Amino acid sequence: MALVSPDLxxxxxxxxxxxxxxxxxxxxxxxxxxxxxxxTERFRQHQSLPKEALRLSHRALRLYDAYLVYALKxxxxxxxxxxxxxxxxxxxxxxxxxxxNWEFLLIYDxxxxxxxxxxxxxxxxxxxxxxxxxxxxxxxxWTKKGTTDKSxxxxxxxxxxxxxxxxxxxxxxxxxxxxxxxxxACRMHFAFTPPELCDPTHPEFSxxxxxxxxxxxxxxxxxxxxxxxxxxxxxxxxxxxLVSLTANVLRFSAISWL
Numbered sequence: 001m002a003l004v005s006p007d008l009x010x011x012x013x014x015x016x017x018x019x020x021x022x023x024x025x026x027x028x029x030x031x032x033x034x035x036x037x038x039x040t041e042r043f044r045q046h047q048s049l050p051k052e053a054l055r056l057s058h059r060a061l062r063l064y065d066a067y068l069v070y071a072l073k074x075x076x077x078x079x080x081x082x083x084x085x086x087x088x089x090x091x092x093x094x095x096x097x098x099x100x101n102w103e104f105l106l107i108y109d110x111x112x113x114x115x116x117x118x119x120x121x122x123x124x125x126x127x128x129x130x131x132x133x134x135x136x137x138x139x140x141x142w143t144k145k146g147t148t149d150k151s152x153x154x155x156x157x158x159x160x161x162x163x164x165x166x167x168x169x170x171x172x173x174x175x176x177x178x179x180x181x182x183x184x185a186c187r188m189h190f191a192f193t194p195p196e197l198c199d200p201t202h203p204e205f206s207x208x209x210x211x212x213x214x215x216x217x218x219x220x221x222x223x224x225x226x227x228x229x230x231x232x233x234x235x236x237x238x239x240x241x242l243v244s245l246t247a248n249v250l251r252f253s254a255i256s257w258l
Contacts, residue, residue, distance in 0.1 A: 015071045016216065023067045024216035030060040031222035034102070039258075041229045043105075044249065048256035057106055064187065064215060071213050072190070083191045089174040090195035091210075092167040095131065095160050096185040096238040097153075100223040101230045103183040104245050109255050110181045120177070121246050123168035127239035130165045131156075161200045168239060183238070188212040 034040060034053045043049060072082055111117040135156050169177045176182055189212050191198055197208035214220075234244040246252060 015067075015074065015213070019070055020067055021216070023063050023070070024219055027060045027063040027067075027215065028218040028222045030056045030063070031102075031219065031226060035222065035226045035229050040226070041231075043230055044232060046256075047250060047253060048258050049105075051257045054106075054109075054257055057102070061181075064184065064219075067215075068187065068213055075192075080192050083193065083195055084189075086179070087173070087175050088195060089167070089170055089176075090198040091189060091191065092170050092174075092176070093161055093164045095127070095157055096183055097157060097236055098185050099183045099236050099238055099241055101227045101232045101234060102223065103181075104232075104234065104241050105230075105255065106181045107178055107183070107242060108245055108250065109257075110178055112254050116177075117246065117252065120168060121243065121252075124239040124242050127165060127168050128243055130163055131160055131237070131239065134159045134163060158200065164199075164201070184215060185212075185238075188214055 034056050037050060037053055039046070039049050040053070076082065108117070111120050167176075169182075171177050176186070190210065192209040192211075193207070196202055197204055198210070199205065202208075232245065232249055234249065235241040
């Protein structure tokens with residue numbers, strides 16, 4: 001299978017080969033181990049998890065980063081120039097979507113441990129208010145994971161990006177403040193055209209070449225299984241999901257790692 005850029009003459013291969021497949025298989029296995037822990041299903045009641053789950057999560061993210069390094073190396077070898085680098089915030093006014101419950105827990109714990117939870121809760125609440133201004137409703141049914149109205153969902157995200165509201169986690173130097181635990185939705189996104197074309201108001205925005213180096217299907221399946229076991233019932237959008245987790249599920253309490 002291949003991904004096709006806006007220029008139909010340009011073909012970008014989707015990576016699923018002898019080197020990428022073992023990385024994704026190992027990542028899926030680690031996520032399956034987390035889902036198999038009895039504390040995972042009980043998390044909402046006890047708000048505690050074994051430290052082993054945190055260790056496995058960090059290993060899984062390192063595997064995904066290794067997959068990205070390999071994938072980008074192959075794309076560069078084919079002549080593609082990758083414009084993304086740490087500190088580039090050209091696309092960081094979009095609302096990341098498709099974030100799993102487990103990823104939200106990692107972000108929440110990182111902020112809690114860093115003493116920054118209240119600060120970033122307020123900033124994400126501001127992002128929710130911008131989203132509400134775009135959609136007319138905050139946390140309505142079609143912004144939640146599993147919606148069948150994908151066209152309306154995509155339209156919401158596009159209109160939000162046009163508001164050019166900076167990500168709540170963007171620092172003064174434009175660097176991501178949660179870089180080590182940023183969700184897969186942010187990790188996987190890459191641009192192969194200059195950063196200015198990432199601006200949806202740019203006249204040549206539609207000509208930009210962007211793609212997401214998605215994890216393999218077995219990783220997606222294990223993340224869905226984790227979500228099912230956690231059953232937190234939060235949005236898969238970055239700001240609404242984190243706000244809901246903080247205020248409605250964990251109520252600003254720290255996660256206990258046992």
